[in-house]
Amino acid sequence: MKKLIKYILNTIPRPLLQRVADWMVPVVGMLYLGRGKECPLCGTRRRKFLPYGYVEARENALCPNCLALERHRLMWLWLERESEIKTLPTILHIAPEVAIMRKLRKMYKHSPERYVTADLESPLADMHFDVQDIPLSEESFEVIFANHLLEHVEDDRLAMRELYRIMRRGGWGIMLSPVELDRATTFEDDSITDPKERSRIFGQYDHRRIYGRDYADRLREAGFEVEEVDYVKSFSGEEQERFALRQEILYIVRKPIK
Numbered sequence: 001m002k003k004l005i006k007y008i009l010n011t012i013p014r015p016l017l018q019r020v021a022d023w024m025v026p027v028v029g030m031l032y033l034g035r036g037k038e039c040p041l042c043g044t045r046r047r048k049f050l051p052y053g054y055v056e057a058r059e060n061a062l063c064p065n066c067l068a069l070e071r072h073r074l075m076w077l078w079l080e081r082e083s084e085i086k087t088l089p090t091i092l093h094i095a096p097e098v099a100i101m102r103k104l105r106k107m108y109k110h111s112p113e114r115y116v117t118a119d120l121e122s123p124l125a126d127m128h129f130d131v132q133d134i135p136l137s138e139e140s141f142e143v144i145f146a147n148h149l150l151e152h153v154e155d156d157r158l159a160m161r162e163l164y165r166i167m168r169r170g171g172w173g174i175m176l177s178p179v180e181l182d183r184a185t186t187f188e189d190d191s192i193t194d195p196k197e198r199s200r201i202f203g204q205y206d207h208r209r210i211y212g213r214d215y216a217d218r219l220r221e222a223g224f225e226v227e228e229v230d231y232v233k234s235f236s237g238e239e240q241e242r243f244a245l246r247q248e249i250l251y252i253v254r255k256p257i258k
Contacts, residue, residue, distance in 0.1 A: 036048055040243055049063055075250065093118070094145065132153060156208075157221065172255075
């Protein structure tokens with residue numbers, strides 16, 4: 001199964017994969033009937049989740065029902081328990097994760113104009129634009145989600161400044177990226193163009209950099225206040241196993257009121 005998923009991820013174009021995964025993954029998930037794992041987004045119970053990964057497939061990563069990965073489950077638990085998401089702030093969700101997008105669309109069903117999705121090319125998004133040049137006015141949204149996006153962008157600092165520009169003062173967001181905490185500074189080298197070599201070095205064929213511990217400082221350079229939350233530690237060992245979580249820092253950003 002690991003080899004099959006790795007092959008699919010590295011072979012099928014992402015827009016096509018986004019269209020077929022919605023029905024294909026649940027079919028495969030029927031092989032894992034049981035009650036060992038629980039997805040906090042959709043409530044699905046399985047004896048284990050599907051493996052997932054472009055280079056090395058992680059065990060118990062992908063919910064076979066709603067397609068939530070470990071970071072999506074962790075983010076949703078934080079949103080439910082720690083944020084003011086239930087007050088229905090205006091949200092711009094860039095590169096929308098399917099599982100979280102479904103939850104928010106249901107939550108915003110009576111005011112859908114307050115929840116907007118965007119992407120460069122995804123057929124699932126409401127708007128399409130380059131995050132380095134966002135066609136929106138200043139302070140357009142109270143909340144912005146932009147996860148596992150900035151490692152793909154040519155000029156990530158420009159993209160961060162654009163995200164800061166369109167966030168309202170006093171607003172907040174979640175901006176996750178793959179970060180290697182044992183690496184002090186971010187590594188990037190655009191001279192590496194071979195897809196296999198990029199996968200080997202950057203972890204995925206379409207990644208442009210590996211962020212180090214300076215990731216939060218890059219966000220701060222754009223103007224954000226940044227809180228680095230090791231949220232997994234707030235859960236018991238049993239909960240971490242049941243929800244199939246793994247250690248990942250949540251980067252909570254805020255735009256100062258003044």
